[in-house]
Amino acid sequence: MxxxxxxxxxxxxxxxxxxxxxxxxxxxxxxxxxxxxxxxxxxxxxxxxxxxxxxxxxxxxxxxxxxxxxxxxxxxxxxxxxxxxxxxxxxxxxxxxxxxxxxxxxxxxxxxxxxxxxxxxxxxxVWGRPAAVTDLNSWQAEDRVELPEDAAPGRRIVVSFDAGGRLDAVVVRRPDGDLGSDLDFDSLRYSRxxxxxxxxxxxxGLGPHRLGEDPDPYAQPVDGAAAAILRDWALRHGASAEQAGAPWRFTGDVIAAIERVDWMWRSGEWFGWWRAVVALADGEPDRLAARLEEITAS
Known part of the structure; x- marks a missing residue:
């Protein structure tokens, strides 16, 4: 899935x-x-x-x-x-x-x-300056924004929720006679x-994305022992041999493996592995040691 x-x-x-x-x-x-x-x-x-x-x-x-x-x-x-x-x-x-x-x-x-x-x-x-800002971490639709003074039932108000993200709030009259608004999630859109x-x-994806550097940063050797531990952990926790790829020798091998494993769609237990493998790829030995200790202890 x-x-x-x-x-x-x-x-x-x-x-x-x-x-x-x-x-x-x-x-x-x-x-x-x-x-x-x-x-x-x-x-x-x-x-x-x-x-x-x-x-x-x-x-x-x-x-x-x-x-x-x-x-x-x-x-x-x-x-x-x-x-x-x-x-x-x-x-x-x-x-x-x-x-x-x-x-x-x-x-x-x-x-x-x-x-x-x-x-x-x-x-x-494209859509005019937003009249209000809201946070879509909550999908509550009712009365999420402050209405302008000239609000009237049926009016659509442009609302910002993210950089380049907009949706409309529709002004409605509540049963008690007060004006409110309902977010129209079907109107959600992003700028180009x-x-x-x-x-x-x-x-x-994560790469490698080579930009003609010399030396090639993706050709830098990585810590072989740490690479073996992290690759083995991925295999033991559900990654296929194809996703893990051949043993990781260079930074490019690690980057490509992270991309194939599709870590972002996996369960929370992979977060520690992700942090460790990022430290390996980015050449941060102190952070790598701390992250390896975390995942080997779990």
Whole structure:
């Protein structure tokens, strides 16, 4: 069931990538080439620098953010990067150059932050600025947003719930005569940059995503003893021999195995393994030792 669900998500993601970027399958080199045409050589060089500087287990996430920026720049125009925001926020160009943290995305990387920003700006351009914000971790539909003063029964109010994500709240009159609202979950939609970011990450997977570096970071040797323990753990807990692959010798072997195992669709017991194998792939020996101790003790 989990495997089928994962494949359904990939199929939908590949369809969106084809529609948004014209690619049959996401490819890092193609993405960088297309982004250069939309963002310009200097911005693309800075974006590529940030992608290469991220841990290899996060490279797909950074490339997915770049896919969102590519589609968003095509929608908003290159001038989006230079537009000041009323003196309170730097222009996106400055954020990219200096890695300035901006609210409400201070917990994101620079590229993720910019991708969220442009996804919201495109959503505002298409559907208007949201009148309210809500959290869809709760699927309660009634009276989740504060109504504007001119609210009237039947009016639809645009609500934000995520970067680039919007849905409508429909104003209704309650039996006691007061006005309330019901979230219309059928109206849920994402802007094109948000769709591109999600679909590139899902369709491309964890990698390897080589970007022409010399030496190749995916060819770096990994701790052989730790690799054997983690590969054996995966086999003993339900991963197939095909998913685990040949014994892991290099970082690229580990990254590819993580992707094949489809860890995100597995049960909670895999979380400790995930954290350990990420530490192995990212070359963090202290964190790896701690995580190995956790999973061998469980």
């Amino acid at each position: 989990r495997e089928a669900r994962a494949e359904d998500a990939r199929t939908e993601a590949r369809r969106l990538i084809r529609d948004l970027l014209g690619e049959e399958r996401p490819d890092a080199a193609v993405l960088l080439r297309e982004a250069r045409g939309a963002l310009g050589a200097d911005r693309l060089a800075r974006c590529a620098e940030l992608v290469r500087g991220a841990p290899l287990t996060r490279r797909s996430t950074e490339l997915a953010a770049l896919a969102g920026l590519l589609v968003g720049t095509r929608d908003m125009g290159e001038q989006w990067w230079r537009r000041a925001r009323g003196g309170k926020l730097p222009a996106p160009e400055e954020v990219l150059r200096t890695a300035t943290a901006i609210d409400p995305w201070t917990d994101l990387t620079v590229l993720e932050m910019l991708a969220a920003w442009i996804a919201d700006d495109v959503a505002d351009e 940059p948000a769709e591109a970011q999600w679909s590139w990450g899902v369709a491309a």
